[in-house]
Amino acid sequence: MSATRSTTSFSEERDVVPAVEAIDLWRHLGDGGTGTQVLNGLSLTVQAGEWVSIMGPSGCGKTTLIHALGGLEGIDAGSISIGGCDLGDASERERARLRRTEIAYVFQQYNLLSDLTALENVMLPLRLAGRSRRGARREAHVMLQRLGLEKRADAVPARLSGGEQQRVAIARALAIEPVVLLADEPTGALDAAASGHVLDLLRDQHRAGQTIVMVTHDHRVAAAADRIVMMRDGRLVEEHHLRAVHPMDLPGLVRLEAER
Numbered sequence: 203m204s205a206t207r208s209t210t211s212f213s214e215e216r217d218v219v220p221a222v223e224a225i226d227l228w229r230h231l232g233d234g235g236t237g238t239q240v241l242n243g244l245s246l247t248v249q250a251g252e253w254v255s256i257m258g259p260s261g262c263g264k265t266t267l268i269h270a271l272g273g274l275e276g277i278d279a280g281s282i283s284i285g286g287c288d289l290g291d292a293s294e295r296e297r298a299r300l301r302r303t304e305i306a307y308v309f310q311q312y313n314l315l316s317d318l319t320a321l322e323n324v325m326l327p328l329r330l331a332g333r334s335r336r337g338a339r340r341e342a343h344v345m346l347q348r349l350g351l352e353k354r355a356d357a358v359p360a361r362l363s364g365g366e367q368q369r370v371a372i373a374r375a376l377a378i379e380p381v382v383l384l385a386d387e388p389t390g391a392l393d394a395a396a397s398g399h400v401l402d403l404l405r406d407q408h409r410a411g412q413t414i415v416m417v418t419h420d421h422r423v424a425a426a427a428d429r430i431v432m433m434r435d436g437r438l439v440e441e442h443h444l445r446a447v448h449p450m451d452l453p454g455l456v457r458l459e460a461e462r
């Protein structure tokens with residue numbers, strides 16, 4: 203793997219438990235003959251507090267990887283640890299706890315519950331994480347406000363635009379203050395203004411110590427991360443530590459790598 207190494211590399215933090223450690227992941231989907239080998243011996247370590255963007259062509263396995271990292275999708279071989287807890291060794295109870303309180307997803311297809319309002323969708327993980335009804339309502343309101351959706355709080359998803367649904371999904375994911383945020387194209391349905399707004403929010407979260415693993419096709423969004431990894435055919439083929447790159451060189455560099 204070639205890399206533009208950062209002078210402020212994360213190697214100094216080697217003694218700290220990584221937020222995500224995926225080692226040699228293999229995953230085949232579909233029927234044997236006609237199926238696809240979606241993950242091909244992929245390894246990825248994300249340090250606590252690090253923000254990693256994953257880029258790569260459609261169908262290379264990004265969504266499968268993001269789902270696998272949080273235990274939503276099985277793997278055929280390999281190991282995944284979240285904050286030092288090996289998902290393969292963990293009891294069902296421990297895995298459920300991780301999913302409720304430490305890992306949050308922003309799904310590519312939003313996955314909002316259609317019968318619940320925007321507010322209720324954001325309240326749900328807070329309730330599952332043990333907040334009182336009143337506390338969950340208050341926190342959910344704050345999150346919707348941060349995403350500019352306070353006026354849409356009582357609308358069900360069918361009455362929201364794609365971009366509004368995406369922002370509700372982001373509010374829902376961030377509400378529980380997860381250890382790791384796994385986001386699949388979190389700005390895919392947003393226009394430039396809304397996308398900039400979400401990026402600012404993610405920057406704030408990141409500054410507060412949030413670990414973020416984010417799939418994106420958008421070069422500007424990808425460039426907000428500490429590191430970009432390039433995925434192809436179910437494995438990581440390249441990485442760039444962005445802190446080592448002069449900002450003036452960034453758009454060209456990222457575009458070049460994404461188009462290869």
Ligand SMILES: Nc1ncnc2c1ncn2[C@@H]1O[C@H](COP(=O)(O)OP(=O)(O)OP(=O)(O)O)[C@@H](O)[C@H]1O
Pocket residue numbers: 231232233237238240259260261262263264265266267310
């Ligand atoms: N249930 C399934 N059965 C068979 N093949 C599948 C299944 N789910 C996904 N695939 C295939 O696995 C490959 C990787 O899919 P994945 O959704 O992870 O790609 P992606 O990189 O997220 O693509 P995109 O950028 O379009 O979202 C694709 O070729 C897809 O068709």
Ligand SMILES: [Mg+2]
Pocket residue numbers: 264265266310386
């Ligand atoms: Mg995808």
